[in-house]
Amino acid sequence: MLPSEFAALEPFSEWVLESERERYSKRLASSMEDMQAFYDAAFPLLEQASDHLDKFLLTELPEQERNLLLLMFSLVNVSFPVEVWKQARVPDSGAAYMDLVVEPKV
Amino acid sequence: MPHFTKPEAGSWTENYPELGTGPVNYEDSIDPAYYEAEKEAIFKKTWLNVGRVEQASKVGSYFTKELAVADTSLVIVRGKDKEIRAFHNVCRHRGNKLVWNDYPGEEVKGTCRQFTCKYHAWRYSLDGDLTFVQQEQEFFDLDKADYGLKLVRCEVWEGFIFVNLDPDAQPLKEYLGEFAKGLEGYPFHEMTEVFTYKAEIGSNWKLFIDAFAEFYHAPVLHMKQAVKDEADKLFNVGYEALHYEIHSPHSMISSWGGMSPPKDLTIVKPIERALRSGLFGPWEAPDIEGLDNLPTGLNPGRHRAWGNDSFEFFPNMTLLIWKPGWYLTYHYWPTAVDKHIFEANLYFVPAKTARERLKQELAAVTFKEYALQDGNTLEATQTMLKSRVVTDFPLCDQELLLRHLHKTVADYVKEHTDAAQ
DSSP: OOOGGGGGGGGGGGGOOSSHHHHHHHHHHSOHHHHHHHHHHHGGGHHHHHHHHTTSOGGGOOHHHHHHHHHHHHHHHHHHIIIIISSSSOTTOTTOOOEEEEOOOO | OOSSOOOTTSSTTTTSGGGOSSOEEOGGGTOHHHHHHHIIIIITTSOEEEEEGGGGOSTTEEEEEEEGGGTEEEEEEEOTTSOEEEEESBOTTTOOBSSOSSSTTSOOEEEOSEEEOTTTOOEEETTSOEEEOTTGGGSSSOOGGGOOOOEEEEEEETTEEEEESOTTOOOHHHHHHHHHHHHTTOOGGGOOEEEEEEEEESSOHHHHHHHHSOOTTHHHHTGGGSOHHHHHHHHHHOOOOSEEEEETTEEEEEEEOOBTTBSSGGGSOHHHHHHTOOTTOOSSOOSOTTSSSOOTTSSTTOOTTEEEEEEEETTTEEEEEETTTEEEEEEEEEEETTEEEEEEEEEEOOOSSHHHHHHHHHHHHHHHHHHHHHHHHHHHHHHHHHTTSOOEEOOOGGGHHHHHHHHHHHHHHHHHHHHHO
């Protein structure tokens, strides 16, 4: 489901998610090991993915490219637990929630 | 010694002697009777920002706004004459809510040619005129001209739609005053890509404004968001604003940037280094007109280290403009003395490339991580205020805007109560 140059990320295709709400939910439901594995595979390819995607207009991304962008949105989301929190949730956030009710469509 | 020069009065707070420097009483955030007074004295009397013109961009585009704090619901719509109007969202026949889907309490948006009541199919034009009554001949001397939708004052400033439930209120621009004048010409209209966050917060509305009107908390509450060495440094230095200004009932705080881009790349997280973006937004400003010559109201201290200005438009709108060319708004919509709906909107110039969109995604996600910490802290504060174990609290010079907010609320409530007697 991804452009062929990014075949290494196919095992993580479950992180191709349409909305921030879905990405954040998956993050909360994932173990640190799973998120670390995804991060370790995807982060080194972030720059290459940006270069590849920038060959297209954002409004006219082919499906595989669009999937790649959604996957990188998930990378952005898991970067917090992996790089800072060492846990899925924001520390000291308890039962608080913050729903993204409008987000720019891609 | 302060890092940034304070006014001759000795401090920012003493620059406004009417504010005093003593401890501040927080009964105003826990007393249900006081909350009722605020509804009457403030939320039914002042200009409230309910959205942007882009939300009603075409003829017939509408959205509803639930105003529990003013005991009403509004529908805001662009009419055939391109004017934006606001109406009480109530059918003139028997008081049914006019515009809603499935759940009467949820806000909705859409486009239509006319409004039709779900109950008995009374119809209203986009201008609010009653145009159709089902079985009109069954009524007694009913003149449709007498039963149009109830109009609410609605005025627009720089694309921001404001309403006022008081028919005698002063004009919007006069109310917004100096600060608004100083911001005119900022390219708000170019920044139409929006991320909207919503949350119900278990605290009085003023407590969240308190949290965003000072950055004294940032190096402490959000310590773990920075890499270790940077967090230690921020904690030791603390926080000082570049400049504060008050034009009552509104106020503003001007802050340094420093993080977009950071002086030293090692102080930021790997994802920020890779995407060149973070809490302060994408490090590079978008390529649009109007960012080179900023309006005079921005960076009032004319400071080289300037990073953002945050304006508190009384009573419940925060407008925060970031140096790298984007802005956000916060709104605090009270629903009870100890509860409010918090809404944050982040506005960017629409991304043209995936890389630009990824930078915005990082800024938006980072915002949420911070706001979750802020929101949760407020519930803890509300609970302890309610205990009344401690009633008065010392506020420092960096908390000037909080002092001003609570005093302004008190002044409005007092004026209203005095007038009623």
